[in-house]
Amino acid sequence: LAADAGAALEADRFYRDVAGIFDAEGVILVAGSDAGIFSNSPGISLIDEIRLLVAAGLPP
Known part of the structure; x- marks a missing residue:
């Protein structure tokens, strides 16, 4: 389990870094709930994604 963690x-870290690089290069990023995927609930998963993008340095 430690290896999985x-x-x-x-x-x-990789996805956070890539999002920051894309933003720095002017790529337009759009947050979405990815609703329809079993593990994502519409609404709250969008809020989680926005929090992750802000943590990557993107403006809210």
Whole structure:
């Protein structure tokens, strides 16, 4: 399980870094709920995604 946790942290860091790089390069990013995916609930998952994008340095 420790390896899985490490992989998850690495993936989180990667996606955060990529979002920040895309924003810095002027790529338009759009947050979405990805509703329809079993693990995502419409509404709250959108709020979570916005929080993650802000953590990556994007403006709210």
